[in-house]
Amino acid sequence: MAALTDTGMKRSHNEDSIASEASCGLVLVADGMGGYRGGEIASALAANTIVYEVQHALQQLEQNPAAMEEDEEYSSQSIIMRDAICKANQVIYQASHSLAQYQGMGTTVVAVLFLADHRLSIAHVGDSRLYRYRDDYLETITSDHTLIQQLIDRGFYTPEEARASMNKNLVTRALGVDADVKVDIQEDFAQPGDIYLLCSDGLNDMIDDKDIHLTIRTYNDNLDRAAAELIKLANANGGKDNVSVLLARIVDETHAPNKHWLDKFVDWFF
Template sequence: MTVRSPFQLEIASATDAGQIRSFNEDSIAADGDLGLLVLADGMGGYKAGDVASSLATGLVMDYVKRILNDTEPSPIESAKLSRESMAIKFAIEKTNLAIYKTARTEDKYTGMGTTIVLILFHHGLATIAHVGDSRLYRLRQGRFELLTTDHSLLQDQLEMGLISSDDAKLSHNRNLVSRALGVEATVDVDVYEDNVQVNDIYLLCSDGLNDMVDDADIELAVSALSTNISLAATQLIQMANDNGGHDNVSVLIAKVRNGEAEKRGLMDRLLNWLKSF
């Protein structure tokens, strides 16, 4: 984990094409030293969606790493957001423009786009950002909560009272996003900061998970397997596939640990071992 945070991260990931589609257009990336996890769900058909999601995860990782490792004074300033959060916003906007230009200069990539959801841990905080309907959940002290709001036609209908939550589960508009990277030259990015607590578990997922598995069942799996998040990741993929696996499904899980306490515990054990001689 980066020195910018007092916490250590345990990270697990899994991705699968699902039971129906032969090609996986999701892309995931994680850098434990940087404290950054990124997930993207591509759209635009065979290859195009894969290219869009790969560009999203790769470019965002690269932009954020370069900005945060830059020792020169940065023009990124905001009264509301930290330097790290502004770096995330800038990185996503730059990535959006890159995907937009690629889609318009390469005929085979015409119409491609991607969702994105990410989390960056720093200074005891977590910067969360997303565009589209890929989600981020948090399990904290037994409470499982969705921290992102889908940018989708269905969510807009729900907020306007045009459809009930029960009818929404059966709607054919579930996968129609109202916001995505690469569709327009500019994009509106939702960015905010969350205070991090030890033992928090953050789950990033593509809609291939939450479309196939109810939130209550996702919560049950994450809670039951909170001590083995690698198993939790593979279990969530299996649950989506067991329920039909109609879409690609990807998950990234980060569990927050007390880095300073673990270091002290290690030193104490080492000292006790030395005293035994």
């Protein structure tokens, strides 16, 4: 695994947060917003709350699986991810209404929980993204919660036209803005060799997908270098925002089929 965050070329401080917790297989990127370092506080609150809530809920699930809420569509782990992000929303919302200087703060988040047998639970709010690089093809797994994405979905813009829009960063969902938030959750099955990229919009606003693709293809055997090159490209193209990237590669575990899932997770990324 490789993770990097950078202030960029225009901002005075970094409001992004990155978290990874090998004990439960969780990684996330959060992109904060709000004056007087409110965005920095919001993204850190999101990261810390989500990690704590997921760890605690997974421990409870292991001890008492029958007590977990049942859902016909999603796994227990995906429900845990959704609930953890909803809890983070409550924490940020309450903090923003308790301290005047943090009023209006919020954050996006994209989070991935890597499970046994290469299963993934994915949850996101806002425009921080998850990409998957597989067989030399880069695919966007999440869909941005933005006004411009809604217009693309309705056929008013093409993706190419949207990149030039002045309104492309207007998010329609974020943590901390309202008392409740809708969290999008989905699941995926990884294959050995897949590379997952979590990023704040400071990356994809400055670099188009074909250059992200080319960078990962060029440095796919060195994720630290790939992360550094992505940050470098974003800054070279203007660096108008903070930029954060987290890259994780799925490795072939057939050589150790009897390993505990946590040991496999550590092998996957570290």
